[in-house]
Amino acid sequence: MNKQRRKFLQIGSMLGVGAALFPYELAAHSLDKAKLSKFGLQLYSVKEEMAKDAAGTMRKLAGFGYKQFEGFDGGKGILWGMQPSECKSLLSDIGVDFVSSHANVFKDLDSQAEQAAAVGMKYLICPYIGAQKSVEDWKKVADKFNDAGATLKSHGLKFAYHNHDYTFKMLEGQLPQDILMENTDPDLVDFELDMYWSYVAGYDALDYLAKFPGRFKLCHVKDAEAEGGDSHDRGVLLGAGEIPYADIIKKSKKYGMKYFIVEQERFVGTNPMEAAEKNAAYLSKLKV
Numbered sequence: 078m079n080k081q082r083r084k085f086l087q088i089g090s091m092l093g094v095g096a097a098l099f100p101y102e103l104a105a106h107s108l109d110k111a112k113l114s115k116f117g118l119q120l121y122s123v124k125e126e127m128a129k130d131a132a133g134t135m136r137k138l139a140g141f142g143y144k145q146f147e148g149f150d151g152g153k154g155i156l157w158g159m160q161p162s163e164c165k166s167l168l169s170d171i172g173v174d175f176v177s178s179h180a181n182v183f184k185d186l187d188s189q190a191e192q193a194a195a196v197g198m199k200y201l202i203c204p205y206i207g208a209q210k211s212v213e214d215w216k217k218v219a220d221k222f223n224d225a226g227a228t229l230k231s232h233g234l235k236f237a238y239h240n241h242d243y244t245f246k247m248l249e250g251q252l253p254q255d256i257l258m259e260n261t262d263p264d265l266v267d268f269e270l271d272m273y274w275s276y277v278a279g280y281d282a283l284d285y286l287a288k289f290p291g292r293f294k295l296c297h298v299k300d301a302e303a304e305g306g307d308s309h310d311r312g313v314l315l316g317a318g319e320i321p322y323a324d325i326i327k328k329s330k331k332y333g334m335k336y337f338i339v340e341q342e343r344f345v346g347t348n349p350m351e352a353a354e355k356n357a358a359y360l361s362k363l364k365v
Contacts, residue, residue, distance in 0.1 A: 113326060116360045117145030117176055119297065119340040123349045124151060131157035132167055137350065139171035141357040147295075147338045148178035149204070154192070155180050161195035168196065176336055177269075177295065179204035182225045182236065190232035200237045200295065201229055202269055208243040208253075215253050219260035226265025237295060239269040242308060245278035258289050268292050271340070272320060273299035277308035282325050286332040295336040296329065298322060298360070312343035314352055315359040327365040 118138055120127050126134040128151055135146065146168075148155050155178040156164045168175055177200035180189055186201070193201055203222070209215045226236035244254040258268070270293045272282045286293055300318030305311030315322060326337055339356045347355070 111365065113337065113360055113363050113365045115144040115337075116142075116298070116357070117147055117336060117338040118143045118353060118357075119147045119149070119179075119338050121149045121179070122339065122341045123353055124149075126350060127151055127157065131159070134350075135167065135173070136171055138353060139173050141354045142361050143173060143339075143353075143357055145174050145176045145336065145338065147176055147202075147336075150178070150180055155189055155201075156192055156196065161192055165196045176200065176338075177202055177237070179239065182229075183221070186225060186228050187232070190229055190234055193234055194232050198234065200235050200267070200269075202237045202239050202295075204239045205241065206238070208246075209248075212249045212251055212253075212256060215248070215256040216260050219257050222257070222261050222266050226262065230265060235267055236265060237267040237269045239297070240271050240274055242274045242278040245275055245280050254285075258292060263292060267294045269295040269297065269338075270334075271297040271299065272322075272325065273297065273301055273312065273340075276320055277301055277305075277311060283328055283332075286329055286334065291333040293329075293332070293334055295338060296334055297340045298326070298337050298356075299340045299342075310343060312341055313345065314341070314347065315339070315356045323363050323365065326363065330365075 120135075123134055123138070138146070148157070151157065159167070164175070175196050175198050177198055178193060180201045180203075182201055182203045189201060203225070206218055209218060222236060222238060229236045238257065240254060244257065245252065270282060270286065275282055275285060282296075298315065300313050300315050300320050300322070301311040302313045302317070303319040311318070337360070339353070339360070341349070341352050341356065344352055
């Protein structure tokens with residue numbers, strides 16, 4: 078028996094009735110040193126492989142340790158040409174949850190929602206809206222998000238928006254991301270924080286999560302090389318850059334973060350599948 082456990086047992090015996098709290102003490106102590114048990118991959122990271130063999134690629138990714146997928150529409154729909162029953166069977170076989178998908182949420186949303194719900198997705202996500210010209214334009218975007226969120230709620234799903242750097246650039250004295258946060262209904266709209274994009278725009282992920290606790294349930298985990306030039310071209314393997322993900326992942330949970338999804342779009346000295354495997358190995362070793 079190690080010294081720490083013996084100490085807890087001694088304290089528990091002295092507390093008497095209060096020892097009912099003892100299991101919680103042990104659990105909290107254990108959680109402090111727990112590893113990240115589940116993490117996902119945005120399948121766009123391996124888009125070429127998905128286009129060639131979606132099912133085969135998903136099986137390989139599961140073998141790397143991914144327990145969650147986030148999809149995208151690669152021209153064959155959000156289920157990559159598979160019927161919902163076929164996709165659900167595959168996911169069950171490989172032990173992966175299809176948490177979410179990036180999608181065109183402004184076209185055929187009901188149809189997409191039905192497919193998403195059939196395979197157990199929780200979110201359909203707007204991946205890009207583009208920079209707007211004014212604060213009023215951003216408020217109109219927020220209205221569109223609320224409308225999409227209401228549609229998805231009727232299917233048992235939720236809407237989320239994935240940021241790029243343009244929502245973290247001041248416009249008319251306001252931050253577009255703030256405008257979206259403040260003008261969307263929390264019951265209808267969640268957000269996916271792309272930590273890379275917020276970072277290269279100059280915003281600390283944890284500070285921003287603390288500003289809007291409970292609104293970000295998903296995030297993209299993507300590292301940035303140190304002292305990079307073009308902010309759009311700094312992506313590197315997790316652990317090879319300067320974003321402190323071990324600290325961010327651990328602390329972000331208290332602000333409501335649930336899904337940690339790897340995304341990589343730039344490959345220097347590696348390839349998409351090799352990068353996916355190395356990124357999974359990095360996350361599986363984190364003490365969070």
